[in-house]
Amino acid sequence: MTEDRTHSSPDRGSSPDRGSRLELGAAGEEIAAEYLRECGYRVLARNWRCPEGEIDIVVADDDWVVVVEVKTRSSHAAGHPFESVTPTKLARLRRLTGAWARENPREGSRLRVDAVAVTVAGTAPPTVEHLENVA
Amino acid sequence: MSVARTQAIALQGLHGAIVEVEADISDGLPGFLLIGLPDASLGEARDRVRAAAANSGCPLPSRKLTVNMSPASLRKHGSSFDLSIAVAALAAGDLVSAASIRSVVHIGELGLDGRLRPVDGILPSVLGAARAGATTVMVPSANVDEASLVPDVRVVGVASLRDAAIWHGGDFEPEAVEALTRPATEAVDEADLDLADVIGNRAAVEGMIVAASGGHHMLMVGPPGAGKTMLAARLPGLLPDLDIDQALEVSSVRSLSGLPVQALLSRRPPFESPHHSCSAAALVGGGHAIMRPGAVTRASGGVLFLDEAPEFAAAVLDGLRQPLESGSIVIQRTHGSATWPARCQLVLAANPCPCGEYGSRDVACSCSPFQRRRYLGKLSGPLIDRIDIQLRVSRIDSAQFRQATEPLGGQITTAEARSRVVAARDRQRRRWEGTPWRLNSEVPGSRLRSGDLRLATADTEVLDRALEGGALTMRGYDRVLRLAWTVADLDAAERPTREHVGAALALRRAL
Numbered sequence: 137m138t139e140d141r142t143h144s145s146p147d148r149g150s151s152p153d154r155g156s157r158l159e160l161g162a163a164g165e166e167i168a169a170e171y172l173r174e175c176g177y178r179v180l181a182r183n184w185r186c187p188e189g190e191i192d193i194v195v196a197d198d199d200w201v202v203v204v205e206v207k208t209r210s211s212h213a214a215g216h217p218f219e220s221v222t223p224t225k226l227a228r229l230r231r232l233t234g235a236w237a238r239e240n241p242r243e244g245s246r247l248r249v250d251a252v253a254v255t256v257a258g259t260a261p262p263t264v265e266h267l268e269n270v271a
Numbered sequence: 272m273s274v275a276r277t278q279a280i281a282l283q284g285l286h287g288a289i290v291e292v293e294a295d296i297s298d299g300l301p302g303f304l305l306i307g308l309p310d311a312s313l314g315e316a317r318d319r320v321r322a323a324a325a326n327s328g329c330p331l332p333s334r335k336l337t338v339n340m341s342p343a344s345l346r347k348h349g350s351s352f353d354l355s356i357a358v359a360a361l362a363a364g365d366l367v368s369a370a371s372i373r374s375v376v377h378i379g380e381l382g383l384d385g386r387l388r389p390v391d392g393i394l395p396s397v398l399g400a401a402r403a404g405a406t407t408v409m410v411p412s413a414n415v416d417e418a419s420l421v422p423d424v425r426v427v428g429v430a431s432l433r434d435a436a437i438w439h440g441g442d443f444e445p446e447a448v449e450a451l452t453r454p455a456t457e458a459v460d461e462a463d464l465d466l467a468d469v470i471g472n473r474a475a476v477e478g479m480i481v482a483a484s485g486g487h488h489m490l491m492v493g494p495p496g497a498g499k500t501m502l503a504a505r506l507p508g509l510l511p512d513l514d515i516d517q518a519l520e521v522s523s524v525r526s527l528s529g530l531p532v533q534a535l536l537s538r539r540p541p542f543e544s545p546h547h548s549c550s551a552a553a554l555v556g557g558g559h560a561i562m563r564p565g566a567v568t569r570a571s572g573g574v575l576f577l578d579e580a581p582e583f584a585a586a587v588l589d590g591l592r593q594p595l596e597s598g599s600i601v602i603q604r605t606h607g608s609a610t611w612p613a614r615c616q617l618v619l620a621a622n623p624c625p626c627g628e629y630g631s632r633d634v635a636c637s638c639s640p641f642q643r644r645r646y647l648g649k650l651s652g653p654l655i656d657r658i659d660i661q662l663r664v665s666r667i668d669s670a671q672f673r674q675a676t677e678p679l680g681g682q683i684t685t686a687e688a689r690s691r692v693v694a695a696r697d698r699q700r701r702r703w704e705g706t707p708w709r710l711n712s713e714v715p716g717s718r719l720r721s722g723d724l725r726l727a728t729a730d731t732e733v734l735d736r737a738l739e740g741g742a743l744t745m746r747g748y749d750r751v752l753r754l755a756w757t758v759a760d761l762d763a764a765e766r767p768t769r770e771h772v773g774a775a776l777a778l779r780r781a782l
Contacts, residue, residue: 216333219301226300251300270300 164208164254164262165192171252171264172204186235189228194236201245203233205270208254217253218267226271233271275362277372278405279340279355280396281347284562284602284609285523287399289376291341292352294359299335305356307340310348310560319350319381320357327385327433329443332364346606348561351390354379354409357432358439368440375427376400377435379411385432387411388451394532395523397421409435412450417532420522453531466505467682471667475502478662478778480688483509484695485757486710488595488617488657490580492647493664494631499620502664503576504542506618508685511693512538513572520612521572524564540573543615547582551590555613556602562609567594570615580619581649588654591617595657619658621647631666659712659750660778695760711757716749719756726752730769733776743779751775 169179177195184191193204205225207217229249237247249271256262274295280287303317324331338356340347355377362369378396380388393414398421400408407425410418415428429435430450437443469476475491479502482489489506491499513521521541522532545554545566552558556565567575577583594600594613602609623629624643629636638646655661699710708714718724728735734751737743743751754775755767762771 216301218333221300267298267300 160210160256161206161208163256165206167208167254167256167262167264168204168206168252169193169195171266175266177202180240181236184236186232186239188231188235191229191232191236194240196242196245199246201237201242201247203229203236203247203249205229205249205251206254207251208256210256210258212255217255218251218265221251221270230271273363273365273369275359275369275372277355277359277362278374278376278400279352280376280378280399281345282349282392282395282399282527283345283607284564284611285395285520285527286610287396287402288345289400289403289405290345290347290352290355292355292359292377293339293341294356294363295337295339296332296334296360296363297337301333302335303331304335304337305340306337307343308346309340309352310346312349313347313352316350316353316356316381319353319383320360322383323353323381323385323432324357324361326383327431327436328446329361329366329433329436329441331360334364336360336363349390350380350388351378351392351396353381354387354411354432354435357381358435361436361441362439366441367436371439374405374407375439376405376408378408379414379429381432382451384448386448386451387413387429387431387435389413389453391529392523392527393417394420394519394526397424397426398519398523400424409438413452417522417526420519420532420536464505464508464685466508466685466688469498469501469505469682471671472498472502472664474777475662475664476683476688478660479506480509480683480691481754481757481761481778482506482616482618482660483688483692484711484761485659485699485753486616486712487659487754487757488619488712489660489662490619490621490650490655490658491662491664492621492623494629494634494666495622495627497664497666499664500576500578503544503574503578503618503620505685506574506576506616507540507542509688509692510540510573510616511689511696513540517572524568524571524611528564528569530569541570542574542576543567543570544576544578547577547579549583549587551584551587554587555590555594555600556609556611557604559604560606562602562604562607564611565600567591567600567613567615568611571612573615574618575615576618576620578620580621581646583649585649585651588649589651592653592657617658619650621650623647630663632668633666656744656746659754662778691761694763695757698760698763699757711753711760714753714756716746716752719749719752726755726767726772730767730772732769733773737776747779751779754778 172195177197179195181194191203192206195202209217233247248269251267251270253265254262276293279290279292281290305317358372358377361367362372380390382388389411394417397408397418401421401424409427412428412430415426418426431448433443433446437445493499518536518538526532543566554565555567598614600611600613624636624638624646626637628634629643738748755772758771758774759767
């Protein structure tokens with residue numbers, strides 16, 4: 137869960153599973169980026185950082201610049217991936233979107249925030265769900 | 272993913288209004304929005320419904336769920352909407368048939384494990400649903416008996432949300448759960464209170480039979496231990512069985528008050544005897560966010576007994592005047608009003624003075640004349656004016672006691688008295704057929720003094736003299752006339768005679 141690093145709970149960094157969680161998050165973001173490319177978007181940036189935090193993926197098509205939050209889970213035992221996109225997180229994403237737009241101005245494009253949920257369960261092919269304009 | 276609609280019931284007083292519950296599932300981050308003027312307890316339905324759905328194995332879709340309850344202007348409270356919200360949400364997610372839930376009224380509170388908990392006020396809710404034209408009502412299995420009291424409605428009892436989903440065509444395996452029930456309550460057996468237990472006090476017993484026949488309010492004044500409470504507790508036994516509408520109303524009020532309702536509709540009139548420390552809101556109904564009926568409503572159709580009446584706060588007693596007159600009570604609060612029935616027969620008991628001994632033969636009274644005057648003066652004139660029968664009750668002496676304990680002591684049993692009351696009520700019903708009145712006590716005095724009901728001057732001579740002498744007010748005159756008709760009805764007489772009028776006048780001699 138890459139984007140959560142700055143807000144992790146105290147014991148999270150020392151957890152033995154940390155490595156595999158990072159790998160799962162990175163794999164999820166790779167799957168999400170591939171999915172967005174298939175949908176006709178161009179990937180502008182991956183893991184873009186600023187003092188506010190980190191954006192997982194920034195993509196664009198002719199009309200839109202889209203800031204994408206990727207959530208990856210190996211099962212739904214702890215709830216659907218989208219359920220962890222809280223109002224607090226959405227507020228941060230809106231701030232990050234502004235920060236991205238200031239640094240990378242693009243005339244004539246509109247901005248929006250999307251969420252993509254990737255579920256990688258065992259050996260089955262991963263499932264991808266995409267919600268537009270969530271914030 | 273679509274919109275699904277179902278129905279629930281919002282209670283306002285005893286009136287159940289249909290509420291449309293609609294659920295919409297849209298693409299968006301998972302969330303649960305409940306709109307349509309819910310109060311705090313209903314707002315918590317969100318979390319109950321989500322947990323209950325997940326734990327009964329039919330989880331709600333992880334999408335944005337919006338549940339709206341209309342009419343949105345009607346304030347909704349309580350937990351009985353849980354089931355309707357849950358099935359609407361499941362139908363919106365295509366987990367159950369949207370067509371199946373459309374015309375069914377759902378009532379029930381969900382537990383976190385998905386089982387359904389019984390709720391209060393099922394009977395008035397189902398009645399309201401039936402009056403609004405609903406044919407099928409789904410309720411928690413513990414409420415099925417109560418809901419089935421309403422005629423012409425199909426009642427479906429379900430133990431859990433999963434059962435409800437399966438009934439509505441959901442593709443789930445049935446899973447037996449232990450249905451939640453209410454603790455059983457013991458019914459008080461009215462038959463234990465027989466009029467034959469009352470020793471002596473023949474005049475008071477006769478007065479009570481008159482009260483039961485004509486629906487007259489009654490005041491008993493007497494020293495402690497004279498048997499006032501004992502007499503009053505036996506009055507409901509003298510009243511005839513309630514008809515089906517009255518019985519449903521009585522049970523609805525019980526249900527609304529959170530009191531147990533028996534599987535078999537009780538036809539017996541209720542008896543309420545609030546303690547004299549009770550507040551105005553406890554007596555006539557009230558409350559802040561959730562309005563609850565008071566003792567006068569719980570006693571509607573039966574007897575409201577106020578023991579030690581002068582000990583009640585004067586304002587509390589005077590709160591009874593309007594409901595006694597109109598037969599209903601309207602409680603107004605900032606967020607709405609509730610109307611409840613209040614057609615009860617009032618029975619007041621009082622000591623004659625603070626020490627209680629004034630007028631008794633065996634013990635001397637230790638109160639000053641001023642104390643005595645002030646004590647019964649607490650019963651305000653306007654309230655006393657509405658009470659037809661005012662009796663003196665005295666302690667029995669040893670001679671009466673001996674007579675009563677011998678065989679054939681001449682006591683009247685409840686069964687005998689009730690058959691006399693039923694016969695007298697039949698005569699009243701025939702006489703007042705086609706009028707808004709059913710009982711003599713409801714008939715205005717002007718009607719009894721006019722037309723064919725006007726009594727001959729020779730028969731009312733004793734009354735006219737009392738009126739001239741100032742012993743009786745005009746209102747009191749009318750009350751005695753009413754009583755005279757009831758006394759005549761008990762005597763199976765066509766019209767009151769001189770003797771009946773005299774007997775009626777004797778029933779107003781307490782004060």
